[in-house]
Amino acid sequence: MKEKISKLIALQEFDLKLSGFDQDIEEKQQELTDREQSILDKESSISQYRERAEQLEQRQRDIKAAHEDAGVRIKERQNKMMQVQTSREHQALLKEIEDAKKLIKDTEEQLLQVMEQAEQAEAEAVELENVCAGEKELLAEENEKVAAAVKKLNTRRKTIFNKRNKLAKDVQDSTMKRYDKLLKKRDGLAVVQVVDGVCQGCFMAIPPQQFNEVRKGEQMYSCPTCQRIFYYQAPDDET
Ligand SMILES: [Zn+2]
Incomplete structure (x- = not known):
């Protein structure tokens, strides 16, 4: 993943x-x-x-x-x-x-x-x-x-x-399709970071439970508000 x-x-x-x-x-x-x-x-x-x-x-x-x-x-x-x-x-x-x-x-x-x-x-x-x-x-x-x-x-x-x-x-084709669709619909930004539980695409906060899941990075998650695909990057001091 x-x-x-x-x-x-x-x-x-x-x-x-x-x-x-x-x-x-x-x-x-x-x-x-x-x-x-x-x-x-x-x-x-x-x-x-x-x-x-x-x-x-x-x-x-x-x-x-x-x-x-x-x-x-x-x-x-x-x-x-x-x-x-x-x-x-x-x-x-x-x-x-x-x-x-x-x-x-x-x-x-x-x-x-x-x-x-x-x-x-x-x-x-x-x-x-x-x-x-x-x-x-x-x-x-x-x-x-x-x-x-x-x-x-x-x-x-x-x-x-x-x-x-x-x-x-x-x-994967299905992922690509989803990505391309988002790219078009969301002003050229389909994949975004989540920082402190906030989507960096639409700047809405996501539920803490979902933030934890995104941090684990075991599955692909989307923003509940803008549907952009999430990723998490640990701050330098956390790794
Ligand atoms: Zn969002």
């Missing part, structure tokens, strides 16, 4: 190592995905800034047109002034000229504002483009590094994987 359990312990160690490799590989790939996402986000911001800059440029053209129209209107009204007879007509033209002058003043201010906003949007786009270019370069480097690291991890993983499978062949 002790041998059977020690095989399961070794098997569990292999499986923990394997899932450690898997996790390392996943983390490395996640890092790349995060970097890619960061670039995509920036690219989307860049096109938003560019779109805004374009809209502002269109607005500049509209304002300029209104500005020019007002200038033309002033000249027209001034020419008309010579021809009008009544003071009412004269007043009306004066009012139109005043309005157009005010429009010219307003549009000049607006134009300055909009130009400034357009320049700002463009500058934001350019700055982000520079950041993006740097991130892309870095990503290309990281891609290579990660590929090399993952290759190494996979080689080491394969060695462990083969050892694990070789050992698994040595374990």
Whole structure:
């Protein structure tokens, strides 16, 4: 029985190592995905800034047109002034000229504002483009590094994987089935120690009688709460 359990312990160690490799590989790939996402986000911001800059440029053209129209209107009204007879007509033209002058003043201010906003949007786009270019370069480097690291991890993983499978062949089929099922169901941890009567998988206390049985190691016991397979390892001073 002790041998059977020690095989399961070794098997569990292999499986923990394997899932450690898997996790390392996943983390490395996640890092790349995060970097890619960061670039995509920036690219989307860049096109938003560019779109805004374009809209502002269109607005500049509209304002300029209104500005020019007002200038033309002033000249027209001034020419008309010579021809009008009544003071009412004269007043009306004066009012139109005043309005157009005010429009010219307003549009000049607006134009300055909009130009400034357009320049700002463009500058934001350019700055982000520079950041993006740097991130892309870095990503290309990281891609290579990660590929090399993952290759190494996979080689080491394969060695462990083969050892694990070789050992698994040595374990009884029914036990193996139970072990694999637990491994899947219990987050990669099927075989656990009991320390001071507490399951190290779910950290629930087990009845003292069962703890004594586990300590003897004559049979395979499972945690009544999480069903993980128990083993007991005497503390150094006890042996
Ligand atoms: Zn448990």
